[in-house]
Structures are given as structure tokens and as C-alpha cells.
Amino acid sequence: MRRLDATKLLLEHIDQQPIVSNLGPTTDELWHVGDRNRNFYTYGGMGLCSSIALGIALSTNKKVISLDGDGSLLMNMGAIATIGREQPANLIVVVWDNERWSQTGHQPSHTAMGTDLEKVAQSCSIPRTATVTTEEELETVFKDALTSEGPWFIVAKTEDVEPLPVSPIEPEMNLYRFRQTFTGPPTSSAR
Numbered sequence: 001m002r003r004l005d006a007t008k009l010l011l012e013h014i015d016q017q018p019i020v021s022n023l024g025p026t027t028d029e030l031w032h033v034g035d036r037n038r039n040f041y042t043y044g045g046m047g048l049c050s051s052i053a054l055g056i057a058l059s060t061n062k063k064v065i066s067l068d069g070d071g072s073l074l075m076n077m078g079a080i081a082t083i084g085r086e087q088p089a090n091l092i093v094v095v096w097d098n099e100r101w102s103q104t105g106h107q108p109s110h111t112a113m114g115t116d117l118e119k120v121a122q123s124c125s126i127p128r129t130a131t132v133t134t135e136e137e138l139e140t141v142f143k144d145a146l147t148s149e150g151p152w153f154i155v156a157k158t159e160d161v162e163p164l165p166v167s168p169i170e171p172e173m174n175l176y177r178f179r180q181t182f183t184g185p186p187t188s189s190a191r
Contacts, residue, residue, distance in 0.1 A: 001094045001135050003158040004029045007067070010094070010134050010142055017063040017146075018178070020053040022046075022072050024163070025095060030067065031167030037177040041167065047075035050093050054083055057091040057170070063146060064090055070097040070111045070155075077120065080153070084124030089149040093121075094142070100159040121153035131155040 003026070011034040020040045021030045026049075027041040036117065040056075042049050050073060053066035073095055083091065099111045111117060118131045128150055130141045145152040166180050 001133065001138065001156065001158055005032065006135060006138055006156055006158065008033050008104045009139055010029045013146060014065065014141060017065055018056055019065045019067060020049055020056065021067045022049040022069045026067050026069055028164045028167045031169065032048055032164050037181045041169065041174050043171050050079040050083065053078060054079065054086065054088060054091060057088040058086060061090060064094060066093045068093060068095050070095055070099065070117060071109045072163045073117060074110050080121055083151050084126045088151050091151040092145045093153045095155045096158050097155050098101045100160050103185065118153065118155045126151050126153045128152045131157065133157045
């Protein structure tokens, strides 16, 4: 499955839930297919996407979606353990697993060598997990995650594809826009 197509699919089911996206291609693809004020793009924060989403989930009653990457999660596996310890019922972690560190040169990640992130999540007491390989499977599991308590940890196996152009939003403006959505009614941004 292509991450870009899977991102479009998820956005069809997301209303005003906050999304935290991993650096690089994940952020760029989310910006190109659905820039909005409730997207928090992590840019250079490799390994921090799900940690940031966890912090947001613990401070709101809204569903929070983390669009993380296998390489980033492997850099900060403590995030998975902390999610398991804290048990935020409103957190959905989607891991785009292309079995590569795409941001640093497309080297094979540990998942290409047998590391199973779903099993890691299960061993960290995350109650709802899945590994999906098709858009249909992803849609089914994601819709369930949106309507049931979590935390959820969904590993979506994706292809490594050519990146889109870098999204032009400045990190400071991204943070400002995102924060503003929690102080008043959420609004979509115009491009």
C-alpha cells in the first residue's frame, strides 16, 4: 500500500481529531493531501511523533491520531512502553512501516530484519493492535479505532516511494495554528 493513498483514506474518516505527523515524507504527504489547523507537523523531531501525540492525548478528551514511522519509533521505543503504561483511551498510533529509514538514506530498518512492532506494542500492554497490508484492512481497523477505546497501535505496511515536495509551512506558525484550535472552535485552514 502507498502511504500517500493510505493518508488520503484516513483523512476521509477524520473530522476534527488532532493529527500529529512524523517528520519528512509523512508530514509532506499529510500537508499535500489535507493541510488543516488540527495537523501538527513534527518536521525535524525524529522519534518524537508518538510521544507528542501521547502528551496531547493526556491533555484532551478528543481522539488523537499519531502518523508515525517505523524508523522513528525504533529510535524511541520508550514511547511505546509509555503509551502502554499510561493507557490513553483516546490515542491511535498508526505506524507507516516501509521497513526503511527513508529520512536518512533509505537504509533497511529493524522491521526489515524481523522486528515486529505490533508484538512490541502488545508486550508493552497496548490492548488494541493490528498489522495491515491493504487499504481495505487499514480502513476497517481505523474505523474501529475511531469508535472504540484504545490506545490503538496499527502497523500499516507501506511501499517506499518518491517523496513529494517539502511542505512550506513554518514550524512556529504550525504550532500557533494547532494551539489555536484548542482555544476556540476548530477550523480548517485555506491554502
